[in-house]
Amino acid sequence: MILTVTPNPALDLTWHVDRLTLGETHRADAGAVRAGGKGLNVARVAHAQGASVLAVSTAGGRSGVELAAELGASGVRHRLVPVVGPTRQSIALVDEALGDTTIVNERGVNPSDPEWATLLGEVVDALPGAQVLVISGSLPPGAPETLLPLLIGTARDAGVPVIVDTSGPALLHAADAGASVLKPNAAELIEATGITDPVDGARSLIERGVDLVLLSLGADGMLAVTASEVLHARLDAPLAGNPTGAGDAGVAACAVLYADGIRDPETILRRATAWSAAAVLMPLAGEISDDWPALEQRLVVAPYDPTVREDPL
Incomplete structure (x- = not known):
C-alpha cells in the first residue's frame, strides 16, 4: 500500500477562459471542483493506475466539506482529520488561447497541536500496511518544524521508506530526517540550498543522507541524482x-515502483518522467493520459550534460 500525507490540502477550482486579460471581466462555463493538494494528486494518480492507496489529510470549514465529498466520490481510500480552520482553496485560470495556466494558491490555516497529533495518529495506525510513505505539498504557515521529521522518523522506525515533495526549509528538514527520495523542482532546490547549480544542489541533499533526488527541470525534463550518478530524461x-x-504524477510513479520494491534510479526516472509528461496532456491535476507507455518509449535518457538544452516537457 502507498500511504500519502497531504499536510496542506486544497479545494481546487479550475476555470477555462478564452483569453485571460489583466484588469478585465471574464466569462466562463462552470468550473471543475475537486479535492487537491499535492499528496491527494499523488494518491489519485496511483489509485487510477491500480495501486493500493490510503490518503491521509485534513478537512475544515465549508471548503473542507466539499473536499471530503469530492474525494469520497473519487474512490480514493482516505482518512480526513476534522480541523477547525477552513481548508484552503486553489484557483486555476486556464487561458485557452495561449495554453497558459495562472494559479492562485491560498496559504492555508495551521491546524492546532491536537489536530496535528490526530493526523500523526492516523499515519501511525496505517504504517503497518504500508510499503512506502509519501509526504507531499506545502506546509501551512506556522506548522511546527518538527512535523516532517516526526512523520519521517516514525515511518523509518517502522521500516517504511519515505518520499517527500516539499519546498523551503522543510526540504532540508526532510533530508536531515532521513527521507529516501526528495523531488524538488529547480527553483525549490535553489531556494532551499542556496546553490544555483542543479547537480551540486541535489548532491548537497544526498550528503545529508537522501538516497535519490528527482529534480524537475520543467522544459528540460528531469534528473535522477544519486551519490554515484546523474541521469537526465527528456522527451524527443x-x-x-x-x-x-505533472510533478505529482512523477512522485506517484516513484511511489508505485518503491511499493513494488524497485529502487533502480534509471527505472524510476523513466517512469516518473513518462507519468509527468502524461499529466501534461490532461486538463486537471491528479490524472495522466493512458498514452504514458508510448511517452516512456520516446524518452531520451543519458548521463546529464548541462551544456545541452532541449525543450521537451
Whole structure:
C-alpha cells in the first residue's frame, strides 16, 4: 500500500477562459471542483493506475466539506482529520488561447497541536500496511518544524521508506530526517540550498543522507541524482499542455515502483518522467493520459550534460 500525507490540502477550482486579460471581466462555463493538494494528486494518480492507496489529510470549514465529498466520490481510500480552520482553496485560470495556466494558491490555516497529533495518529495506525510513505505539498504557515521529521522518523522506525515533495526549509528538514527520495523542482532546490547549480544542489541533499533526488527541470525534463550518478530524461520532441500536477504524477510513479520494491534510479526516472509528461496532456491535476507507455518509449535518457538544452516537457 502507498500511504500519502497531504499536510496542506486544497479545494481546487479550475476555470477555462478564452483569453485571460489583466484588469478585465471574464466569462466562463462552470468550473471543475475537486479535492487537491499535492499528496491527494499523488494518491489519485496511483489509485487510477491500480495501486493500493490510503490518503491521509485534513478537512475544515465549508471548503473542507466539499473536499471530503469530492474525494469520497473519487474512490480514493482516505482518512480526513476534522480541523477547525477552513481548508484552503486553489484557483486555476486556464487561458485557452495561449495554453497558459495562472494559479492562485491560498496559504492555508495551521491546524492546532491536537489536530496535528490526530493526523500523526492516523499515519501511525496505517504504517503497518504500508510499503512506502509519501509526504507531499506545502506546509501551512506556522506548522511546527518538527512535523516532517516526526512523520519521517516514525515511518523509518517502522521500516517504511519515505518520499517527500516539499519546498523551503522543510526540504532540508526532510533530508536531515532521513527521507529516501526528495523531488524538488529547480527553483525549490535553489531556494532551499542556496546553490544555483542543479547537480551540486541535489548532491548537497544526498550528503545529508537522501538516497535519490528527482529534480524537475520543467522544459528540460528531469534528473535522477544519486551519490554515484546523474541521469537526465527528456522527451524527443516538445509536448504542449497543462503542466499543473505533472510533478505529482512523477512522485506517484516513484511511489508505485518503491511499493513494488524497485529502487533502480534509471527505472524510476523513466517512469516518473513518462507519468509527468502524461499529466501534461490532461486538463486537471491528479490524472495522466493512458498514452504514458508510448511517452516512456520516446524518452531520451543519458548521463546529464548541462551544456545541452532541449525543450521537451
